[in-house]
Amino acid sequence: MINEVIRHFIRFVLLVLAQGLILKNVEPGNFMNPFLYILFLIQLPFEAPAWLVLLLSFILGYSVDTFYQTVGMHMAACTFIGWVRPRLLRFLAPRDGYEFGSQPTMQDMGRVWFLTYATIIIVLHHLALFYLEMFSFREFFSTFIRVLISSAATLLLVVVTQFLFYRTKEAT
Amino acid sequence: MRNLVVFLARNYFFLLFLLLEVLSLYFLVQRNYFQHARAVSASHAFTGTLFEWRTQFVEYLDLKEQNKHLAEKLAYTLTADSAAWMMYTSRTTPVIDTVFKQRFEFLAALVVDNTVSRRNNYLIINRGRLQGAREDMGVISPDGIVGIIVNVSDNFSLVMSVLHKDSKISASIKQDGTFGQLRWNGKNYREATLLDLPTHAKLNRGDTLVTSGLGDAFPAGIPVGTVLGFETKPGDKTFTVDIQLTTDFRKLRHVLIIKNLMREEIGLLREKIKVDD
Numbered sequence: 001m002i003n004e005v006i007r008h009f010i011r012f013v014l015l016v017l018a019q020g021l022i023l024k025n026v027e028p029g030n031f032m033n034p035f036l037y038i039l040f041l042i043q044l045p046f047e048a049p050a051w052l053v054l055l056l057s058f059i060l061g062y063s064v065d066t067f068y069q070t071v072g073m074h075m076a077a078c079t080f081i082g083w084v085r086p087r088l089l090r091f092l093a094p095r096d097g098y099e100f101g102s103q104p105t106m107q108d109m110g111r112v113w114f115l116t117y118a119t120i121i122i123v124l125h126h127l128a129l130f131y132l133e134m135f136s137f138r139e140f141f142s143t144f145i146r147v148l149i150s151s152a153a154t155l156l157l158v159v160v161t162q163f164l165f166y167r168t169k170e171a172t
Numbered sequence: 173m174r175n176l177v178v179f180l181a182r183n184y185f186f187l188l189f190l191l192l193e194v195l196s197l198y199f200l201v202q203r204n205y206f207q208h209a210r211a212v213s214a215s216h217a218f219t220g221t222l223f224e225w226r227t228q229f230v231e232y233l234d235l236k237e238q239n240k241h242l243a244e245k246l247a248y249t250l251t252a253d254s255a256a257w258m259m260y261t262s263r264t265t266p267v268i269d270t271v272f273k274q275r276f277e278f279l280a281a282l283v284v285d286n287t288v289s290r291r292n293n294y295l296i297i298n299r300g301r302l303q304g305a306r307e308d309m310g311v312i313s314p315d316g317i318v319g320i321i322v323n324v325s326d327n328f329s330l331v332m333s334v335l336h337k338d339s340k341i342s343a344s345i346k347q348d349g350t351f352g353q354l355r356w357n358g359k360n361y362r363e364a365t366l367l368d369l370p371t372h373a374k375l376n377r378g379d380t381l382v383t384s385g386l387g388d389a390f391p392a393g394i395p396v397g398t399v400l401g402f403e404t405k406p407g408d409k410t411f412t413v414d415i416q417l418t419t420d421f422r423k424l425r426h427v428l429i430i431k432n433l434m435r436e437e438i439g440l441l442r443e444k445i446k447v448d449d
Contacts, residue, residue, distance in 0.1 A: 020219065021226050027289040027422070030360055050185050058192045066215040069294040069330055072199025079196055083189040132200060133291050134337065134358075142358060146291070 008044065012060065015040050020067025031146045034153035037064055038125050039161060041081055042118055043105065046098045050086045057082030070133075077128040084124055092117055106162040118158050119151075126151045213325040220296050220328035223285035231425075238425050245314045276391045277431040279304060281311075284328070288361035288421045293335040295319060299429060300327040310389030310430040316418035317341060317396055318427055320389050329429070335361055335421060343396045344384035348374050351384040352413070354396060361421050364397065366413040373411065375402055381415060388432045388439075 019037040027033075040060055044053055061078030065071060089104075092113065099108075106114040126147045134143050180187065285296040299305045301324045311318040311331050319339065323330040332339055335356050343366060344351035352369035366381065379399040385392025397415040404411050432438075 021222060024287060025285070027287065030289050033290055051188055054185070054188055054192060058196070061196065067219050069216065069219075069296070070200075070292075071203045072196040072201075076193060076196035076200055079189065079192045083186075083193070086185075130291070135200075139358060143291070 004045070008040075011043065012040050012056075012063075016060070016063045016067070019064055024067065028153075029149070031142075031149045032153050033146070033150045034157055035064075035122075035126065035129070035150070036154060036157045036161075038078075038081065038122060038154065039158050041078065041085065042121055042158065043103065044085075045103060046089065053085060054079065054082040073129065073132050076132055077125050080128050081121055081125050085121065088117065088120055105166050106159070107166040114162070115155075115159075119155055122154050122158070123147070123151045126154070213323050213330075216296065216323060216328055216330055217325035220284060220298070220325065223296055224298055224328075227282070227284040234423070234425070237423075241314065242426060275432065275434050277433060279429040279431060281305075281329075281427050281429055283424045283427055286333075286421065286424055288333075288335060291358045292337055293333040293361075293421070294322075295331040295333055295424070295427075297329050297331060297427060297429070298327065300324050300329055302326050304431065305329045305429050306431075308389060309432070311427050312390070312394050312430060313419050313424055313427050315395065315420065317383060317390060317394055318419060318421075318424065321429070333421065334364065334417070334419070341390070341396075342384040342386040343381050344392075345369075345373060345375065345399075346380040346382045346393075348379075351386065352410070354415070362417055363400070364415045364417055366415055367410065369402075369411040369413055371404055371409055371411055375399065375411060375413070377401060388435050390430060 015037045019035065023034055023036055037060065041053070041057055044056070057078040058075060061073075061075035064074040064078075068074065089098075102108040104114070104117065109117075130143050130147050130150070131137070137143075279299060281297040281299040283295055284298050285294075287293045295311075295318065297305075297311065305321060305324050307321055307324060309321045311321060317334060319331040319333040319336070320341075321329045322332045334341065334354065335358075337356070337358065339354070339356060341354040342351050343354045350370055350373035352366040354364055354366055356364045369375070377399055381396040381398065383390040383392060383394040383396060395418045397417045400414040400416050402411045402413040
């Protein structure tokens, strides 16, 4: 249990630093701003209490905000995801509920489930984030393209982490 | 009372969400206030230090090109400097200069953090309050304008880049002198738009744009960009001009902070307007 908490804490710090110091300045295209840090919320355990997830989202948003010189923007988008996540998990739950001890990873839950889950979270987060950044619908379409391109980039990075850090189950 | 407790207990999750979300949105809406707040500048001091470490780590990557660029600029500046010129007449009269008074001072700084692909981009530079940087000072590069300082900590400054939706800088056509407002549409970090330029201005493709000198942040004549094309809607009395920016924001490293030595004097005059109104 304590091990689990420490693991998530380290993941939190590493993701925020990677986002703020590396990903922020790797700018492959005009509209491409991947936000890999959202992986922290994606990978929180199924059993984590909803209020804790919400508070962690808030703190995560605050931490990233300090690196992006924004105030409240990532906070608002993350808090929104903290609220969406339990609903989404209920909606995507297998018929007999989640197996005890399983994690929301590609390894444990399979490709289709994980991709659906991650895509919904990423797109919702990016939608909230980029429209809050613009704070108006004046440039609706160019903001929307920004959301699509960045979401694709984030999803790609999230999938890469799944292959890097979780070995697929060996067939026994 | 009991009903209230039951209601709170049942909906605690939604209420907590509402509280945190409203708090975040409040911060976001109040960002202009918070951007100038001490708490935010403290957090910039922290991230600024991290960014500086990172910059020291990756700086050598394009050191060669940066040095070449600076050397070229130095050669140009030395050529223009009076020390490089010979007195042409033999008659010399020592004068105390009462005609000119220094209005602008430049302070060199290094960019430690910068983005170009976001809708609202900021830079962090490694000069702050202790080195004389203040809010609302302009920042330029050897090539052209960069942005305006919005927050200072002890050793770092946060600069709102020209590549920001709230950036409004007055720029004029060099040959003609008519001025408009420089804005960024968020699409390409090399291009911007000049709005509100009156249609009687003589405009050609390739014309140079410079800062107009209106406002306290920039002296007149700092390069801004060149005209790529322009259009006007029927019945409209202004041009919308597409501009190629002279500053390559992706390669920014060495910048200059502009101190306006007469800002206070101008500020005092401004206050008079408010009083009269």
